[in-house]
Amino acid sequence: MSVFGTRHHILTVDGLDVFYREAGDPSRPTLVLLHGFPSSSHMYRGLIADLADEFHLIAPDHIGFGRSAAPDVGEFTYSFERLTEVTLALLDKLGLERFALYLHDYGAPIGLRIASRDPQRVTALITQSGNAYVEGFTPFWDVLFAHAEDRATHEPAVRELLTAAATKWQYEHGVPADRLDRIAPETWTLDQAGLDRPGNKEIQLQLFWDYQFNLAGYPAFQEYFRTHRPPTLVAWGRGDEIFGPAGAEAFARDLPDARIHLLDAGHFALETHGEEIAALVRDFLRSVR
Template sequence: MTGFGTRHRTATIDGLEVFYREAGDPSKPTLLLLHGFPSSSHMFRNLMSALADDYHLVAPDHIGFGRSAMPSVNQFSYGFDRLTEITEQLIDHLGLERFAIYIHDYGAPIGLRIASRRPERITAIISQSGNAYTEGFTPFWDRLFAHAADRAANEDSVREYFTPETTKWQYTHGVPADRLDLIAPETWLLDQAGLDRKGNDAIQLQLFWDYQFNLDGYPAFQEYFRTHQPPLLVTWGKNDEIFGAAGAEAFRRDLPNGEFHLLDAGHFALETHGAEISGYIRDFLGRL
């Protein structure tokens, strides 16, 4: 790979097209970037440009998101175990031996499954609202957990999370007034276009329902933290009302030597605090 510009590529994994962005020199330390709901690898576009001179960065779109394949719920078993399997196969396809992971939202249960199963591959963890503790759940999750308990009775309620108003709210809520104009409006418009694709609502409802099983993995994730003590950098929006700041602080219990930065930001902190976060990452990874 020549130059530091981001390349936009596709790999075939289990017969499915997996889109990914790649930047930097593969001989340099690798950072795997795992996005959340309702976004895609697009959320890492600026971070990749900022770090590509010194790092190799790979950011896939999960199946059902972004430019990756979107088979129907009858064609693909949408769940976090299956999304992890696809990500692991992409890692092998790309020949990534050791790498740091950047986990955000849905990317956390995927990345932490990978890390806890193959701890020798993980050089560090960077968490931006990448939850691993029950303390991180806010009232935003009440209707999602109600939906997990009774899908039929609560489907209409959780469908409100697919609306343009909610998508924009996820980007703008908790952002200081003087930083709102840093958020490019195409961010939430792009996410909304993904949500509005025919059949995507069924996919997202299935993932909403499956999320409950991620909590079953929390003991294993936390045991991995305690046993292996991976270097940790937390860059979390303290005003995030999806995964609250208590979820960031909870990491201190098992990783007391971690580096913690609670930013005056919301859920998508990279949009408003990208320069600060890229600086923290350079300093953090540079010390490993």
Template sequence: MGTSAPRTGAVAPAVYHRTAVVDGRTVYFREAGDPAAPTVVLLHGFPTSSHMFRRLIVDLADAYHLIAPDHLGFGYSDAPPVTEFDYSFDNLTPVTLGLLDELGLERFALYIQDYGAPIGLRIASRRPQAVTALIVQSGNAYTEGFTPFWDVLFAHAADRGGNEAEVRKLLEPEATRWQYTHGVPADRLDRLTPDTWTLDQALLDRPGNKDVQLQLFYDYQFNLDAYPTFQEYLREHRPPTLITWGEHDEIFGADGARAFIKDLPDAEQHLLDAGHFALETHGDEIAVLIRDFLGRVLR
């Protein structure tokens, strides 16, 4: 099941753009594929949204049921101001769980990237029997993956007023574009569409949204406190895991990918000639890897 190549000449599967209300907040999500097929939940990172999965959803929808939500504060989901919602990874997690419950999803694979990793691994450690497989792309569960990029963020976490001007630079157009372009080999730069960083920046520039992002920058430090719980989940439950990680990622370094092997020695690891947003330049390769992997582990 799910091992064949995409059908040549077939009509592209429809992608549906939907919303659900979770605890009074509107959550936007993309959906494709037959709901009777195995489900894959796709959890995005910063500063993007479910838009990062726009092509992967189409690539896999002939064999799988895909759900890709936007976290609160991102994409087209509600983005209440920080005075009305306490933005933390602990608080974003039940919103995603609430969406999955609203959709009646009891079993699913998780694709986790960047911010999607601490949210997805909280879900997995709380509901281990629900998770059929993990697909990990540039999403840390170990301290080995942190690069010098994080120095300014951890300094901000220690003293929020001390370097806010430096941290705010990470929310400006140059930094948003860099997240997509760094680590990309020269022969693949023309695969990058400016639509990605242009959309991300437009959403970052909404009134009040940069305060949301600053709050999540601050809160990220508390994910490290949860790493032992995540690692215990991985050791105890040994979910089938595929790692597709940009080897040249300067945000979550490749050592973060290698660290998973300590607790998941059977994980399938692929370090790609890519940066942080590997789907943008290596989406075809990743889709093939996922199709092969899920076709074997979900049979």
């Protein structure tokens, strides 16, 4: 089989089945792609195909997402710390000693935990709506932070974020009218199918609640930026109403050499600007070998 084609694997990690996509020659520089809510490694399918001729790509599904295991909330601790542990165990089991990280949404607090704790292992960072600054939070988060303080009172409002309408909105908001036809409908329908599995909404509610603890890690992430100066590419949707463009621009505070590109896109910028982002990533990774 050609190394350029995407391969699909399941590896048992800490007793859990972790699904991941792989493409490219393992002897080439590795890029680990960490997805966000409510998606899976599926969000990287186009980028993987675009870059597999030159790079080695690994894209796992987090526990509770995609094709990875999704144990009940009573059987697994759904926290970003625990998801980090599983991700790191996967990378160790795959024997990946050095790699760049692509961070989107939930992938940011997971990947930045890894990078800040073992800086020598990470060759570069790419962030697409992968937040690390309070400036990135928009009014979208008001109900989530209220839920963090009082789960019972605000759970009905937060559950609205798990509906089909909300999932579709995540893909379409902030996208120019002339690019809406680039968004494949299976994106939000696939994500919603995952959310609609028995017990999955409870998983997502737990992660919504746990997100508050990621903010406590921001000072350590920012200290990592200042101390280790990882080469960083920011490719962010200017129209993102979940993590706003101020979150992208904030990286320049601690990483003055960061390449920051605000695209005329929304939260899932790869769906509408995949070719542009692939070109930015290719050029960037070539410069940091």
